[in-house]
Amino acid sequence: MSLNSLLQVNPSGTASTLGTANPVSIAIFFLFVAVTLYITYWAAKKTKTGSEFYAAGRNISGFQNGLALAGDYMSAASFLGIAGMVATKGYDGLIYSIGFLVGWPLIMFLVAEPLRNLGKYTFADVVAFRLKQRPIRIAASVGSLLTISFYLIAQMVGAGSLIKTLFGLNYEIAVVVVGVVMTMYVLFGGMLATTWVQIIKAVLLLSGATMLVLLALAQFNFSPAELFQSVKTQYGADMLAPGGFITNPFDALSLGLALMLGTAGLPHILMRFYTVPDDKAARKSVFVATGFIGYFYVLTFFIGFAALALVGKDAILSLDKGGNMAALLLAENTGGSAFLGFIASVAFATILAVVAGLTLSGASTISHDLYVHVVKKGISDEKGEIKVAKRATIFLGVLAVALGLMFKGQNVAFMVGLAFSIAASANFPALLMSIIWKKFTTQGAVWCMVTGAVLSLVLIVISPTVWVDIMGNEVAIFPLKNPTIVSMTAAFVVGIIVSLAKPEKAAADLFESEKLRTYLGHGSEK
Numbered sequence: 001m002s003l004n005s006l007l008q009v010n011p012s013g014t015a016s017t018l019g020t021a022n023p024v025s026i027a028i029f030f031l032f033v034a035v036t037l038y039i040t041y042w043a044a045k046k047t048k049t050g051s052e053f054y055a056a057g058r059n060i061s062g063f064q065n066g067l068a069l070a071g072d073y074m075s076a077a078s079f080l081g082i083a084g085m086v087a088t089k090g091y092d093g094l095i096y097s098i099g100f101l102v103g104w105p106l107i108m109f110l111v112a113e114p115l116r117n118l119g120k121y122t123f124a125d126v127v128a129f130r131l132k133q134r135p136i137r138i139a140a141s142v143g144s145l146l147t148i149s150f151y152l153i154a155q156m157v158g159a160g161s162l163i164k165t166l167f168g169l170n171y172e173i174a175v176v177v178v179g180v181v182m183t184m185y186v187l188f189g190g191m192l193a194t195t196w197v198q199i200i201k202a203v204l205l206l207s208g209a210t211m212l213v214l215l216a217l218a219q220f221n222f223s224p225a226e227l228f229q230s231v232k233t234q235y236g237a238d239m240l241a242p243g244g245f246i247t248n249p250f251d252a253l254s255l256g257l258a259l260m261l262g263t264a265g266l267p268h269i270l271m272r273f274y275t276v277p278d279d280k281a282a283r284k285s286v287f288v289a290t291g292f293i294g295y296f297y298v299l300t301f302f303i304g305f306a307a308l309a310l311v312g313k314d315a316i317l318s319l320d321k322g323g324n325m326a327a328l329l330l331a332e333n334t335g336g337s338a339f340l341g342f343i344a345s346v347a348f349a350t351i352l353a354v355v356a357g358l359t360l361s362g363a364s365t366i367s368h369d370l371y372v373h374v375v376k377k378g379i380s381d382e383k384g385e386i387k388v389a390k391r392a393t394i395f396l397g398v399l400a401v402a403l404g405l406m407f408k409g410q411n412v413a414f415m416v417g418l419a420f421s422i423a424a425s426a427n428f429p430a431l432l433m434s435i436i437w438k439k440f441t442t443q444g445a446v447w448c449m450v451t452g453a454v455l456s457l458v459l460i461v462i463s464p465t466v467w468v469d470i471m472g473n474e475v476a477i478f479p480l481k482n483p484t485i486v487s488m489t490a491a492f493v494v495g496i497i498v499s500l501a502k503p504e505k506a507a508a509d510l511f512e513s514e515k516l517r518t519y520l521g522h523g524s525e526k
Contacts, residue, residue, distance in 0.1 A: 024341025025167055025348075032200070032349045033181060039196045043189035050382045053190035053389060054121040054364055055274040060195055062281035066288025069272050071198030072357045073100075073263075073289070074205055074296050076158055076350045082297070083330075084323030086304020087316050090239035093304055095252060097297035099259025104293060107264050108286035114435045114518045115273045116282035121368045122361075123270040123427065127434045130510035131442040133378060137369040139449040143426030144267040144369075146453055148362045149403070150419040151268075152355065152396075156404030159351045167344070175404035182356040183397030186363065187390055191275060194356045201346075201353035206292065208346045209299040212327065215334035216306035224302070230309040239308070254485035255417075261488065262420030265427030268361035303327050310334070359396045366392035417482050418460050425452030425487040433495055435518065438511040440495070441504035448495030455490055459483030 047053050060068070078100060086093030119125035124140035156175055163174030185193050220226035231239055263269065273282045307316060307326035310333050316326045328347070332340040367389035372380040426449045433440045433448070460466060462477035480486070 024338050025344040026341075028342055028345035029167075029348055032204075032345060033352075036193075036197045036200065036352075037181075037184065039200075040185050040189035040193040043193035043196070047188075047190040047192055050121075050385055052192065053386050054271075054360075054368065056191040056195055058275060058277050060275040062276055062284030063288050064195070064199060065272060065276050065281065065285035067202050067292065068195045068198040068275075069269065069285055069289035070292035070296070071200075071202030071205070071353050072268060072272060073293060074202065074350065075155065075354045076162065076347050078297070079205065079209070079300065079347060079350060080162075080324045080327055081322075082300040083303040083307065083327040084316070084320070084325070086301055087307040087311075087326035088313060088323035090235075090308075091242050094301060095255065096259065097301055099256050100263065101290070101294050101297050103260040103263030104286060104290040106260065107269075108283060108290065110432065110435075111264050111270070112273055112282040112286045113279040115270060115431075116276065116279045117517050117519075118435075118514065119274060121271070121274055121364050123265075123267060123431055124365070124369045127430050127445055128373075129434070130507050130514050131434070131440075131445055131504070133373050135442055135446050137373045139446045140427070140430070141365050141369045141374075143265075143422060143430075143449050143453045144365045145362060146457070147265075147267060147419050147422045147427065148358050148365075149399075150422070151266075151416070152358050152362075152400045153403045153407055154416045154419070155351055155355050155358070156400050157407050159348070159355070160404055160408065162344075162347060162351070171408060172405060175401055178352060178355060179397050179401035179404070182352055182359055182400075183393060185352075185356040186360045186393045187397075191360060194353075194360050195272075195275060197356055198353045201349045202292065204346045205350055206296060208343050209296060209303065211339075212331055212334065212343065213299050213302045213306070215339070216302065216310065216330060219306075219310060219334070227302070227305055227309060231305050234309065235313065248480070250485065251481050254480050254482040257488060258417065258420040258424050258482050258484035260424075261428045262422075262424035262484070265423035265431060266420075267365065267423075267427070268357040270431075271361050271364060272357075300327075303330060306330055307333075355400065359393060359400065362396045363389045363392040366395075417465065418456060421456040421460060421482060421484045421487060422453055424484050425456045425491050426450075427452075429488060429491040429495055433492075433499075437499075438508050439499050439503065441499040441502060441507055443502050443504070444495045444497075444499030447498045448491045451494040452487055452491030455487035456483055459487055 046057070049057075051057055078096075082093055082096050082100075085096060115123065115126055118129050122140075122144070124137050124144070127140055128136035156178060159178045160171040160175040163169050163177075164171045167174075185197055214222075217224070217227065220230065228240060273285070276282050276285055304326060307330040311326065311329045316323050316329060319325045319329065328340060328343060331343040335342075367385050371388045372378065372385055429452060430445045430448045434445060459478050459480075460483055463481055463483060464476040464479070465481045467473050467476040467478075
């Protein structure tokens with residue numbers, strides 16, 4: 001059924017047109033780039049001050065920011081990776097959908113309002129609010145830049161591989177194109193351009209995924225029950241039951257913690273809460289984002305099973321061993337090469353938007369945290385800070401391209417896991433304890449962040465994901481594929497022990513005044 005369907009879509013007799021230049025894909029992609037570059041030109045006229053460059057002048061509405069948050073968060077890895085995982089592993093692919101989603105209520109109730117009220121441009125503003133600036137900024141910058149770097153590697157390598165497969169372009173050319181375009185977004189348009197790029201991308205992705213699911217369900221009389229019955233008939237009931245992919249409960253728990261709590265520690269996500277005018281809009285943006293993201297991950301679940309039923313597991317794995325082309329093969333199966341072209345261009349637009357958000361976050365960390373508060377000791381003129389931010393943007397653009405070329409052909413799935421692991425272990429514990437714990441100290445925060453970052457790096461290298469799968473060793477030193485359950489716990493424990501061992505009276509005294517700003521917004525950035 002699946003092969004015949006593909007052959008009907010492609011009269012030439014080939015199983016798929018993926019890997020050859022698709023005129024529709026190329027046309028839609030260039031249209032997207034043209035529109036977003038015009039937006040960048042428009043935003044450049046409105047981006048003069050630091051607040052406008054870093055936070056779009058804090059004039060983005062709650063709904064707009066919610067849609068932009070969804071656009072920033074719904075990466076190509078989510079769209080292609082989760083659908084592919086469901087198509088090849090079955091029900092267990094849902095753990096990624098759930099893990100990516102359930103972090104958002106946590107952000108809404110614990111992080112969004114304090115972050116908007118206490119901070120200015122980066123999450124380090126919150127951690128350093130009542131603590132000593134320089135050591136906190138340095139430690140926070142390490143965790144932020146590590147998270148951003150590993151996320152960038154995964155996105156850039158994914159972009160190169162995706163465009164090579166979808167458009168028939170050279171890998172190196174694809175990586176350079178992504179690097180140049182996203183650098184232009186950030187360099188000239190700042191947060192305002194990045195926000196609208198993410199909004200447009202979110203609308204395109206949600207529309208494309210919705211159409212894909214409707215076209216697929218039309219093959220089953222719009223009945224999910226018939227779809228699942230087809231999967232059961234072809235592949236057995238095990239594909240619809242848990243345990244087919246993650247068999248170790250500790251691995252499942254550790255992965256869940258990384259995806260859930262790592263979301264609350266991603267610098268490029270946290271930065272978006274400074275773009276809204278007040279804490280009420282911050283909460284609304286999380287509520288809106290949660291709705292869109294939840295809807296999207298439900299769609300990926302249907303896309304994965306529909307690809308399994310209509311395209312077939314063998315056809316999916318023959319094109320890509322990781323199953324990442326499942327959604328695209330389904331698009332070709334249900335809508336022909338024109339619809340494949342649309343979905344392919346949306347996937348590429350997705351990468352551009354996410355990479356732009358990552359780059360802006362990294363530039364903010366370098367200019368605001370390191371340059372202003374470490375090099376200049378908190379004294380800096382706004383023009384100088386923006387100049388450093390733009391130079392950092394160019395540097396990060398070049399770095400992203402270099403990393404994409406350096407890691408060509410590598411399995412970078414572990415880098416996404418590492419990015420979330422570092423965010424959950426280094427950034428989230430320090431952020432949470434700085435908000436809710438009166439006795440949290442500068443030394444406690446520094447050791448908390450350093451412990452989480454270093455332990456995440458070391459444990460993932462000696463885990464089965466890298467030590468066995470990448471390096472080719474027979475047995476891993478550390479048994480779990482994701483180290484978050486260990487590294488995050490250690491970060492919390494070290495932060496608590498060091499804070500209790502070395503009390504900081506000044507930090508404790510400032511806690512009450514911090515609470516006023518945290519919950520009432522008194523004195524927050526406007």
